[in-house]
Amino acid sequence: MADRIYRAAPADALRVEPLGELTAIFDRRSMQTHLVVSPMPEILDAMGADACNAASLAARLAAAFDLDATEDAQPILAERLRELAAMGLVERA
Amino acid sequence: MRHSTRIAVGPVQFRIGSDWAEPIAALEHLYAGYPQDDTRPSDATVRLFAARPWRRWLRPSVHIGGDFVVPDALPLPLSMGLLAAEMGMNLQVALGWRRHMLLHASAVAKDGRALIMSGESGSGKSTLAALLGEKEGGGDWRLMGDEFTLIDPAGGNAFAFPRAVSLKNEAIAEVAARVDPSRLGPLLAATPKGDIRHLIPRADAIAAMHEPARPALLLFPRFGGEASVEPMGEGEAFVRLTEASTNYVALGEAGFAALTRLVRETPAFAISYPDSAAGIALVEQLWAEAAK
Known part of the structure; x- marks a missing residue:
């Protein structure tokens, strides 16, 4: 499957509150509350304002968290990006 | 409406109208000690009306109405008018109130700090709150409410909604043994919710109903099983309280902010207890630790 490019919601659209093992995210546009676990908050953080795909996201996360073997992470990140898109927290660029 | 009364419970001013005198008389007995301010506009209206005008004389049954109506609200027999009024009041507050975040939870306060107990029907949250509110010697708990607790979205304080306590089934005898009979309403036997009898909160709890309390402990009780x-x-407490709040979604970001703050600032525990005495002991023990 093609490595699709996504863009995170604008920073002022989301209110992100870590609550222990869960992170609550309030989307001001939809008025919906989303409850997510790691690595969703980290993915949103790493995306910032730039458009990125699973490959570039894997590289950023690897740099931020001092990981290697980014190839294995790509299909997982692509799946997580699709889930975030379904929640409306990221959108296809 | 042929008969009506006004009742103020915490910040909510109700106007209750009925086609019959009996439920209104029963309510006026239960709420005789509550402050009256006839100049205050009502926030919520509850109407108990006959299904058809002639049914008031033929087979009387009470329908619940008001600003909001549930399509499948049970028509209750006239003897259950008091229960219908209580359900109508709950419904209007649960669906219509916006000034506070509403939690389906009981609460008691001590020294300006609140203990909030959230749970399903049958968890014992109402009974525990009622028993704490009646505790003599070493007590000093103020009953804030057996059904709803209001959280101020701006400041985070808890506010009381001390309606007449709805005692159910086994809790009736347990509480009746400790209070003056004049504080109990009529026994409503075999309602859709079982046997019900109302308890008028202590006069000091009613007098202090506008005093805020800082949330200090969140409990999620479950009746039955080992203590x-x-x-x-914080995450689980947040999820449980979104489910326990009737207006979380309607409040939007204010509700989100109020709830995240509440679960961050307030220690939370799930407790199980085999009987009321064990439940009270657990609550007091956790309170002593939380209040340090």
Whole structure:
């Protein structure tokens, strides 16, 4: 499957509150509350304002968290990006 | 409406109208000690009306109405008018109130700090709150409410909604043994919710109903099984309280902010207890630790 490019919601659209093992995210546009676990908050953080795909996201996360073997992470990140898109927290660029 | 009355419970001013005198008389007895301010506009209206005009004389049954109506609200027999009024009041507050975040939870306060107990029907949250509110010697708990607790979205304080306590089934005898009979309403036997009898809160709890209390402890009680205490993380408490709030979604970001603050600032525990005495002991023990 093609490595699709996504863009995170604008920073002022989301209110992100870590609550222990869960992170609550309030989307001001939809008025919906989303409850997510790691690595969703980290993915949103790493995306910032730039458009990125699973490959570039894997590289950023690897740099931020001092990981290697980014190839294995790509299909997982692509799946997580699709889930975030379904929640409306990221959108296809 | 042929008969009507006005009742103020905490910040909510109700106007209750009925086609019959009996439920209104019963309500006026239960709420005789509550402050009256006839100049205050009503926030919520409850109407108990006959299904058809002639049914008031033929087979009387009470339908619940008001600003909001549930399509499948049970028509209750006239003897259940008091229960219908209570359900109508709950419904209007649960669906219509916006000034506070509403939690389906009981609460008691001590020294300006609140203990909030959230749970399903049958968890014992109402009974525990009622028993704490009646505790003599070493008590000093103020009953804030057996059904709803209001959280101020701006400041985070808890506000009371001390309606007449709805005692159910076994709790009736347990509480009746400790209070003056004049504080109990009529026994409503075999309602759709079982046997019900209302308890008028203590006069000091009614007099202090506008005083805020700072949330200090969140408990999620479960009646039955061995006594146990499980600390609950902020995330789980948040999820449970969104489910326990009737207006979380309607409040939007203000509700989100109020709830995240509440679960961050307030220690939370799930507790199980085999009987009321064990439940009270657990609550007091956790309170002593939380209030340090």
